Amino acid sequence: MKQAMKQTVKSEIPSYAFAATKSCAAVLAPSNIGKTVKTILDRDERKRNLIIYGVPETSEEKFPDKVENILLEIGRPIVKDCCRIGTKKAGAVRPIKFTLNSTDIVHQVLRRSYILRKKEGYESVYLCPDRTKEERAALKLSRERKKSAVAEKAQYPSDT
Secondary structure, eight states: HHHHHHHHHHHHHHHHHHHHHHHHHTTTTTHHHHHHHHHHHHHHHHHHEEEEEOOOOOOOOOOOHHHHHHTTOOOOEEEEEEEEOOOOOOOOOOOOEEEEEEHHHHHHHHHHHHGGGGGGTTOEEEEOOOOHHHHHHHHHHHHHHHHHEEEEEEESOOOO
């Protein structure tokens, strides 16, 4: 029995070593390292950004003033940078991206963003974090799965 175990271990170790070497080489490939670093830097850059949806556009709008007025309703953070994102289309309202001083302030603003829905004139204004394309796609997929699960549960109610 002992001899059979030694023989099995002896024969299997080279295949495990080969698999580990192969997978490590794939992970440590320069292209993968570059993508990972780029992703980390992109997420780090977005940590201090927030997106506001539902703010109507005007021809002579001043972004910082609009954002400051909205944020006055939930606190007094200082806006560093502000711009509309996306291409202008008739009938569509582009979101506003703005940057705050720190991630702590971003979290405070997000925690207090529910207050906006209760304020007159801001019922359709929503705040959310600035996410990468991959994060947005994953979030969308998650929402769709949740909707379909809720719809399926409503379609087939349990007897309990």
